[in-house]
Amino acid sequence: MTTELYERDDARRVLEEELADGSYQRQFTGPLREAIDSFLFWLEDRAFSIGGVDVPFGPVLVLIAVAAAVVVIIMVVRPRLQSGTVADGVVEIDPQVSAEEFRSRAEASARAGDFNAAALDAFRAVARAAEERGVVSEQRGGTATEIADSLGVSYRAFADDLHRAADLFNRSAYGSASLVAADFEFVAQLDVQLQTAPAQSLGGVDGPRLAVPQ
Template identity: 65%
Template sequence: MNLGYDRDEARRLLEEELAEGSYQRQFTGPLRRTLDAFLEWLTGRAFSIGGFDVPYGGLLVLAVVSAAVVILLAVVRPRLHRRAPKDQPVELDPQVTAAEFRARAQQCARAGDINAAAQYAFRAMVRAAEERGVAHQQQGRTATEIADSLGRWYPPAAADLQRAADLFNRSLYGSATLAEADLAFISGLDDQLHRAPGPERLSPPAPPLAAPR
């Protein structure tokens, strides 16, 4: 029986037939059919308020997604904070002197790398305190911990030491680009501590005396 279709026309009719939704679902497998059934079920879910049917399928999906986001933040975010780079110890080569750290800071500053210069200036300040006997070796401590330690010896400079530690952390672990004024602040603090009284004249605050009864 000749239907009068040439080969190209017959191919076109076959492609149009296969493009129908019924055929598409047959070739997508059980996963597609399950998904279609679930979406259809959601579309039909509704509750009545004052005689009006309000679909809650979309609200249910939104609630599930919101709960997943909350759980993700509760579980993952604390772990990210615990592994924050700023909690890493400051690298302080025990073979490098404060003068050498200062020279490296000046070299980086001349090259225009203010962040690296500030980091070397911070290390110079710490190494200088070690050399003067004010602080023990600071290996394995974070910049914040080092600032806390030095602040107990230099109480008037405690706030400035914390600011220097923050600049160090922001320049090395954050995305901040420090300015020359930031470098000058750390270098100036280094000089200020160098001119402060030595450890033989420094001592922790004495406890208050009890008043006689």
């Protein structure tokens, strides 16, 4: 092909003719491209009237899609994110209720199918029982995590289980989790194990204390 110099109009005409070649067009054709083009043309031709003003459907559909995405984030994604960062509040432990009474309340809730309430009282039983045995000082005003930390000093072999029990308490009391029978049974079994486990040291929310004979 010889080299030719073209004026601007001639150069444009040659380029258009070259791009019109089928080798350039094949990759941009097909059923999917035709469907997309047809849908876009359809949107351009559609509009509805508000107060005598024609509003095209295209931008409206985009706004609807954005609004739907926001609703999904608020209703679905946000609660799931929050479930992983549950607030850790103070554990309310009635000073007039014994560990055995907390256990009875927990079992009654479990029989009624309320495993959230059952796990809460089972965790309170763990804390109160440790107080009654003289393993830790009174846990009033402590969070579930702080109580787990305190008991973990005395029962180091159960430190991980204590923190798991505290997490179940927090998820039940302050989150949106629905606990199951296995969750309650885990805390209740932990309570049983701690009743016979030797305390290695004493520590409460107000500081360490001297060990006493068990």
